[in-house]
Amino acid sequence: MAKLHVSTTINGEPQEFLCDAEQSMLDVLRGPLGLTGAKEGCGTGDCGACTITLNGRIVCSCLMLAAEAEGQEIGTIEGMAGEELHPLQQKFLESAALQCGICTPGVLMAAKALLEKNPDPTEHEVRFWLAGNLCRCTGYDKIIRAVMDTAADMRAAR
């Protein structure tokens, strides 16, 4: 079985891996690359738990072939914090915006992309941006508040 060789960048670091043509990015992240922060909740792009960034845009890694990563920039939850947590991560902790936590990496990746694009989103905009990230624990209330509060903090800090 000939595997494909893929050279890519993950969280700013060059990375190479071998994969099957039909293998999803999610499978490669969670398997050979050991980046299990992206979760498989559905495998069909309906829950957002596997959200990563591809050249800065959020995508469901279950709906992307690993082979498509060739020459691209991938971002995962493992790359979100520097020496300190990202303000969204910190706010999620302070606001109890997670319960079981399985949706949290995907929600954070999506929320970060939103705030990079729109630093002052309305509640409506946050809710529709995050509509592809299912959460069954929180009823979304604390998640939406945490994203909006972080946006306000980040605007104030600028």
Add this chain to the structure above:
Amino acid sequence: MDVQYVAPKTLDEAIRAFAAAAGSGRILAGGTDLLVQMRNGIVSPGTIVDIKKIGELTSIEETKDGGFRIGAAVSGMVLREHPRLSKVWPGVVEAANLIGSTQVQGRATPGGNLCNGSPAGDSVPAMVAAAATVTIQGPNGRREMAVEKVPKGPGRLNLEPGEIVVSFNLPPRAKGSSDAYLRMIPRTEMDIAVVGCGVSLTMDKGTCTAARVGLGAVAPTVLLVEEAAKALIGSKLDEAALAKAAAACSAACRPIDDKRGTIAYRTKVAGVLLKRTALIAAERAGGK
């Protein structure tokens, strides 16, 4: 059998690879349908042809006559970010951006939406209403086809073996023209359309002078509803004209009962959406 993945840089290479794979080839654009179908065992491609490295398929171009050429592999989000397209064709852009989540909008393409062959694809009724054509290229050359002629039935297309949809062509706009797309879904996001309705029209001093209506998810393929357009043309989009157009939409429906909606529901809602969509398009076109 091992699956092949190829990402050609030119259209000719893509067509060669696709033709060589014969029936086992699959085009990968956004992948948001293909990967789900592969996972569910509905398709098992021998060769996956990724068309996102081909310039012509991933670019948007405003033509000299004021029309647009949209590469089949452009994502909904890139459509939305185009400075001019949203102004001229807001209905097409909003339809393409209703497909799936934010994550999916960054990937899903109008070409994929059309070639998936689902009667419920959101961008298709809007493209039909817009009188869009597609440029198709295959081993025997290029041809153009009206969007509404592409689907043959659920999951089936009027394409010859080896043909690839290259781009969508949106015609130039007369003054006072605009379009809109509305769909009915049970939730606010993340559902497949139970009914989708695209309306494109031209208004002149409060009178509708041209119109096209596309309906999705109410028949085996997306419908161009000419009777509904006729009811709108020449009217001031008054209640009587809208009711007549709505009735024409309901009459055109040949829906099924399924987990997403009933025959009675789809038939009624097609009319309700026509009225609402026409009014939004007219408002955008400069008002009644």
Add this chain to the structure above:
Amino acid sequence: MSTTGSTKTPETANDNKWIGKRTIRPDGADKVTGRAAYAADTTMPGMIWGKVLRSPHPHARIKSIDTSKAEAYPGVKAVMTAKDIVNFPIDKSVMLGIQDMRWMCRNVMAREKALFAGHPVAAVAATTEKIAAEACKLIEVEYEVLPFVIDVEEAMKPDAPILHDFIKYKDKPSNIAGTLEHKLGDVGEGFAKADVVIERSFRTQPVHQGYIEPHACLVSVSDGKATIWSSSQGQFMVRAMCAYLTGLPQNDIRAIPAEIGGGFGGKTIIYLEPLALILAKKSGRPVKMTMTRGEVFHASGPTSGSYSTVKLGATKDGKLVAAQGTFCLQAGALPGSPIRGAAGCAFAPYDIPNVHSFGYDVVSNRSKVAAYRAPGAPIGAYGVECVMDEMAEALKMDPLEFRLKNAAKQGTKAAHGPVYPRIGFVETIEEAKKHAHYTTPLPKAKNGKLYGRGVASGFWFNAGGESSAQVNVNEDGTVVVITGHPDIGGSRASTANITAEILGIDYKKVSVLIGDTSVIGFSNLTGGSRVTYASAMVVTQSTEKVITQLRERAAKIWKIDPDAVVWENGEARPAGDNAGKFEPLSLGQIAAQASATGGPIGAGQQLNTTGAEGGFATHVCDVEVDPDLGIVRVLRYTAFQDVGRAIHPSYVEGQIQGGAAQGIGWALSEEYIYNKDGKLDNPSFLDYRMPVSSDLPMLDSVILEIPNPKHPQGVRGVGEVPLVPPLAAISNAVYNALGRRFYSLPMSPPKILATMDMAAD
């Protein structure tokens, strides 16, 4: 004010340092960075993959299974069928908690018959997932396809296909697998006294718990001893059930609780663990198994669909005098629907002298139900609270006033047995009545949209049960607490709050861990709204024992009597001047001298806790209806709940908000849809429509703290009762908007439009 606009702030209600504070959960950083290890994230050297072959038929006798081709397939390391699982004969019940091992052994793998489409028939372990899946296709199963029955009403008919010949009702083979009855007074006499009697029938569809993490496990067997990493609501349940089903003694099984990605009751039983264990034993390799989302929907427990009838009688002045309810619940393929929750909780919020509540447990060819948040209670409350709304209207009373007039309080005798101690139900109604949500007028109809408001109340039993804890003081004066309950929603934070409070030390000095089955004593499930309640009791007693030791150590250092030492603000101090003059000793100072003063400091406690007492809630909901499309959107939602004491208010609010959101899904969009072939037609998050973030408004929670007199911190269970009122609250709001009552869930757009069109004709 707290983060939720209208929430009262328990932290201002007392002078506690940590209890009632919104501390940061101990497991939080791992969860926001992707480092937390859930079951599917675990790997082992040499690990192989297990896959399940499932029945395509909803009902079929299994005549033979030939696994030889699969076994011969390259890469396959083991194949198993029901033959490899301990058989519990159908004539003798073996109970583990509420689960009967007769049913469990048949649920994890079909034995005599496949009882639903998706029922496991065999399993394969192979070097890759792909090979395992391919090998499953090579297993040849000869089925004798049998007639099937899906719906509860059909299954109760005399000529329905029978699932189990051994189940008899009134001496005849039947799908009615059990009944339950609660009686109080005499309903005949009661209804005779009533001025108004209203009787209605209701239907609900099965809904899934919808946890985002599919079931997953990794099992290694070495030298006959098994180690299980899995996602469950109870590692001790996993151990006990695997012991039963594999024949291994419990000491040869170590069940390690992975982080769990949601359960809501659905992970209080096992599916994959015994299969992976058997495959691991046969193959000699660690075996990992995960379900796809499709498998989760097809084969793990939803909660029951139902058909119920509720009849209420009241006098003109608004006093309920009689209540009768019949609740028929789908159990799925094997007995065990939550009729106790439906029939027991239905009338529990009210002081009604004459009650007759009856439940039927009905099997049909669907996946076996599993617990779901207040199992059965939302079904019971749905009917009762809708009829309460109609009754209030008939009596021309405000619906909250009507509830208040009939509300159960201390001393009320409930039909399901207890005489209530101090409870806070009345307070939930009173708070709702005066809350700005209820006193603000609804928007007027505009742009063709209609608006409505509904209210409903609910009750859940709550639970105590077995819990164990160990509190150890480290050499540097920090503290480690170990409990035995998987933490799904922040319970480690609550445990840390309590420990820090009692010891009088900084919260950050307390670490809280969930012990596996070989580390900590038996602890019952994370379920029944019991974890914070029960673990608080054992943690409190363990910590108090530690304080006794700390006083003894200080006494030893000071060479005085331990009774002359008190523990205050995290320090040992002489009890008074007579005790002698000594500088206080901190926890750190005492810990540093532990070896010299008698050895390590630490203590545990194990209890079968009692006194949980019921939880009550009242919800208010505003909806907007688009009558031309039949779409209902919730615009505003406020939940009022007596929680006893909120140990960590954020996670209490989170439970209330999460429950309300699940209720909104149940009421409006979630349902199991079966096709004519008896197969589930919507096994995906695309078509099983759980609310997404843009579907919901902010969900306000008003926490009321009427302390439970039987608990050291006053805690009442919190997690389940929030799912009890929403179905009726939303239903009543839709009625208020449209003037049409709906007696069937979900209130999906086609159903709303069909009902409206019927009214127009």
